[in-house]
Each structure stands twice: as C-alpha cells, then as structure tokens.
Amino acid sequence: MKIFEMMEKEGHEQLVFNQEKISGLKALVAIHDTTLGPALGGCRMWNYDTEEEAITDVLRLSKGMTYKSGATGTDYGGGKSLIWGDPQKDKSEALFRAFGRYIDVFKGRFMTGTDVGTTFHDFIIARKETQYVGALPEEYGGGGNSSIITAFGTWRGIKAACKESFGTDDLSGRTVAVQGLGKVGYFLVKHLIEEGAKVIGTDIVDAHIDKVKSDFPQVEIVKPDEIYSVECDVFSPNALGAIVNDENIDKFKCKVIAGAANNQLAESRHGKVLADKGILFAPDFVVNAGGLIQVADELEGYNKGRAYNKASTIYDMLIQIFDIAREENIIPNEAAVKLVDQRLETIGRISRTYK
Numbered sequence: 482m483k484i485f486e487m488m489e490k491e492g493h494e495q496l497v498f499n500q501e502k503i504s505g506l507k508a509l510v511a512i513h514d515t516t517l518g519p520a521l522g523g524c525r526m527w528n529y530d531t532e533e534e535a536i537t538d539v540l541r542l543s544k545g546m547t548y549k550s551g552a553t554g555t556d557y558g559g560g561k562s563l564i565w566g567d568p569q570k571d572k573s574e575a576l577f578r579a580f581g582r583y584i585d586v587f588k589g590r591f592m593t594g595t596d597v598g599t600t601f602h603d604f605i606i607a608r609k610e611t612q613y614v615g616a617l618p619e620e621y622g623g624g625g626n627s628s629i630i631t632a633f634g635t636w637r638g639i640k641a642a643c644k645e646s647f648g649t650d651d652l653s654g655r656t657v658a659v660q661g662l663g664k665v666g667y668f669l670v671k672h673l674i675e676e677g678a679k680v681i682g683t684d685i686v687d688a689h690i691d692k693v694k695s696d697f698p699q700v701e702i703v704k705p706d707e708i709y710s711v712e713c714d715v716f717s718p719n720a721l722g723a724i725v726n727d728e729n730i731d732k733f734k735c736k737v738i739a740g741a742a743n744n745q746l747a748e749s750r751h752g753k754v755l756a757d758k759g760i761l762f763a764p765d766f767v768v769n770a771g772g773l774i775q776v777a778d779e780l781e782g783y784n785k786g787r788a789y790n791k792a793s794t795i796y797d798m799l800i801q802i803f804d805i806a807r808e809e810n811i812i813p814n815e816a817a818v819k820l821v822d823q824r825l826e827t828i829g830r831i832s833r834t835y836k
C-alpha cells in the first residue's frame with residue numbers, strides 16, 4: 482500500500498496514527514483539506530478486516546467531508562477519524578478518553594463527533610479530555626439527535642429535485658420509495674406523510690418497520706429487495722451506500738433519486754448512466770448535509786433556528802447545482818464538485834490576503 486501516493490492523488494494533508502496500549506485504542510485521523518477552515522468529520526468505529534481497509538476508508542471519507550462542508554457554505558474543511566474496533570465489544574471509558582486526548586493534540590485543526598458505530602455517550606466521555614468534539618446532546622450545549630435535522634434537509638432536497646424534474650416541489654400525491662426506516666428514514670417519512678405524499682418503505686429490522694407502521698399506518702411496506710423496482714416518482718436511499726450499482730441500475734422506475742445515505746453511487750460513472758435513463762440524481766453530500774450544518778452551528782454556540790434556516794437552504798443549493806448542470810450539460814454530481822472546487826479556490830485565495 483503506497484500511502485503517500487494515495488494522499489497525493491486525492492490531495493490529503495495529514496494521516497495520523499494513534500495507539501494507546503492500556504485502553505487498546507487504535508485510531509486514525511485523516512485531514513483532507515483545511516483551505517476553508519478547521520477540518521470537520523465524524524468518528525467511525527468499525528471492525529475492519531485489515532489495516533489497508535481502515536486507511537482507505539478514512540482517506541475516502543475525509544475527502545467526502547471537504548465536499549460536504551464546502552457545498553454547505555460553512556467555513557470548515559474535511560477530515561474524518563476512525564477507531565479500529567468492534568463498537569459492540571470494545572468500548573470503554575479509557576478508550577474514549579485516550580481518543581479525546583489525541584484529538585486535543587490537533588488544537589482545533591480537526592473536530593469530530595458521532596458517525597457509524599459511535600454515539601453521543603462516547604463523546605460525553607471524550608469531552609473530558611478535549612473541547613474539540615461536537616454532536617452532543619442539548620444538555621451539553623449541542624443540538625441533540627442530528628438525524629432529525631438530516632431528515633429535514635433530505636426532505637428539502639427531495640422537494641428541490643422534484644422542482645427540477647416535475648416543475649413543482651409540491652409532494653402531495655407523489656409516490657416516494659424510502660429505503661431504510663432508521664433514525665433518518667423515520668423522520669423523513671414523517672415529513673413526507675405530513676405533506677401528503679404516498680410512501681412505500683422497507684427495512685431489514687422488524688422493529689423499525691413496526692414503529693413506522695404504528696405511527697404512519699398509511700405507509701406501504703415491501704420486502705428489502707423489492708424496493709428498487711417499485712413504481713414511484715422518487716427513490717430515497719436512507720440505508721446503505723453504493724446502492725446505485727451495476728446490479729440495481731436497470732431496476733429503478735423513478736424519475737428522481739434523493740436521500741441521506743452517503744456515497745449512493747457505487748462508481749461515479751453510474752451518475753451518467755442514471756442521467757441517460759432520464760433519472761435525476763441529487764448529490765448525496767448536499768442532500769444529507771443537515772447533520773454537518775448542525776455540528777458546525779454547535780461549534781459557534783448552538784442556535785436551533787439558525788441551524789434549521791441553514792439546513793433549509795439545501796433546497797436552494799440544489800437548485801443552483803441543477804441550473805449549472807443543465808447549462809453546462811454535466812451531471813449534478815459534477816456540478817456540485819465544480820462548485821466546491823471554485824469555492825476552495827476563491828475563498829482560499831481571499832484568506833491568503835495579508836491583513
């Protein structure tokens with residue numbers, strides 16, 4: 482594995498290895514780009530099979546954060562941290578305090594919070610060692626469960642994509658297929674039902690389906706492998722990444738794909754295939770930026786109204802991205818990346834001005 486080559490190719494600034502013997506901590510921190518400000522990115526805890534897999538993941542995820550931060554207009558860069566271990570078995574007070582100590586070393590150049598495998602309980606512990614953690618509960622000055630604002634932003638994103646595709650953002654009477662009825666999916670269904678959309682949902686966990694069925698009995702439930710081919714206006718992925726792949730791509734019967742899951746396109750070429758089929762793909766790193774917006778707001782002293790106003794503008798960001806894509810005859814994902822690259826260039830240049 483040629484780590485420096487990988488970093489150079491994708492433009493990473495730092496990759497830091499952290500080891501602490503007593504707690505058993507093995508953690509990586511990748512900082513991709515700090516042109517716009519300190520790097521922001523969650524902490525994933527995962528039992529990777531190999532060191533190479535962990536390094537590849539942290540580098541890929543940290544680059545994604547540069548684009549998510551950049552697209553939302555926040556003055557933060559992109560980074561990611563990762564604890565190599567089993568979140569069900571390997572957590573302890575010592576582990577998260579050791580992790581907090583190592584995060585403190587960055588002195589604010591990198592700030593982290595929850596991601597897959599970590600919860601705010603872990604960061605209440607880490608916070609004893611560092612102030613540079615966010616995504617905390619309200620009683621600790623945070624914004625609480627970030628899935629709620631992520632679902633709100635996703636709903637705004639679906640409306641923007643419908644505006645582009647159907648000429649109206651009114652979702653009443655539209656059919657939306659929701660894959661994943663977890664923390665984000667549940668609150669997204671709530672927004673959709675409240676606006677009068679017809680929802681078809683699926684999940685692999687019965688308890689999550691039961692909660693949706695009990696609170697929104699009008700939701701039609703299908704089996705997990707059936708969701709791709711249901712007749713619908715919008716397909717909303719809120720479970721896993723890479724669901725737009727060679728196996729599924731011919732199954733979709735929707736006009737729009739917009740959801741909260743990260744990295745929905747298995748490969749970037751799948752975005753072009755969707756466009757050729759007349760399916761509008763809303764860039765996931767913009768649609769699902771609500772959580773990042775909340776954490777960025779938290780770091781300035783959390784104000785719920787301000788955070789929701791900002792998350793609401795996910796709609797406007799997407800409209801701008803769709804306009805650029807149409808004018809330049811490129812797919813929206815490329816337009817979004819272009820927009821962030823331009824912002825990195827112009828704002829980066831301004832911040833170099835001597836004052």
Ligand SMILES: NC(=O)c1ccc[n+]([C@@H]2O[C@H](COP(=O)([O-])OP(=O)(O)OC[C@H]3O[C@@H](n4cnc5c(N)ncnc54)[C@H](O)[C@@H]3O)[C@@H](O)[C@H]2O)c1
Pocket residue numbers: 627628629631660661662663664665666683684685686689705719720721722741742743769770772773
């Ligand atoms: N929570 C946030 O603030 C946030 C922010 C940005 C992006 N995301 C992304 O959004 C997605 C959902 O996040 P979440 O916080 O709701 O996670 P979650 O784990 O609470 O929910 C995911 C749901 O998907 C279900 N699922 C898994 N595999 C499935 C399959 N094959 N078919 C159908 N359902 C399946 C799970 O059972 C679970 O209910 C994830 O990809 C996450 O990375 C979340």
